[in-house]
Structure formats: C-alpha cells, structure tokens
Amino acid sequence: MDIDHSQAQRTVTGRLLRRHGAFILQCDEGGELELRLPRVPVDHVGKSVCVVGRMLGPALMEAEGVRGA
Numbered sequence: 001m002d003i004d005h006s007q008a009q010r011t012v013t014g015r016l017l018r019r020h021g022a023f024i025l026q027c028d029e030g031g032e033l034e035l036r037l038p039r040v041p042v043d044h045v046g047k048s049v050c051v052v053g054r055m056l057g058p059a060l061m062e063a064e065g066v067r068g069a
Helices: none
Strands: 010-019 022-027 032-036 048-057 060-068
Touching: 010 032, 010 060, 032 048
Parallel strands: 032 060
Antiparallel strands: 010 022, 010 048, 022 032, 048 060
C-alpha cells in the first residue's frame, strides 16, 4: 500500500478494529493503519468506517474524526 506521508488531510475507508488496546483500520485498499484518536469510537468497532486525518508515519494516522461508511 502506497501512502503519502505529507501533512495534508486524507480520508481513508476500511474496517475499524481494536487490537491490544490500539485502534486499527483495516483499509479497503489493503494494509492496516494504527489510529491515534481524540475520542474512543467504540460504536464503530467491527464496522466499515471513514476516517479523516493526517499521516504521522507509514502505518500511523492521527485521526480527526471517524464516521460510519
């Protein structure tokens, strides 16, 4: 999965998982992202979501928001 690590805001869709205390996005385009979230989106765990945020690293995203997809 090719991801641009710029500070630009991005939108990524996939399935939200909870693994070892972390939130993981299983991306629709393949691969996984660990999410840094301002709030705990427990309502969305196990569901398809759309995450808006910016990339902090190759597999780490600082999310500004999570909503159902």
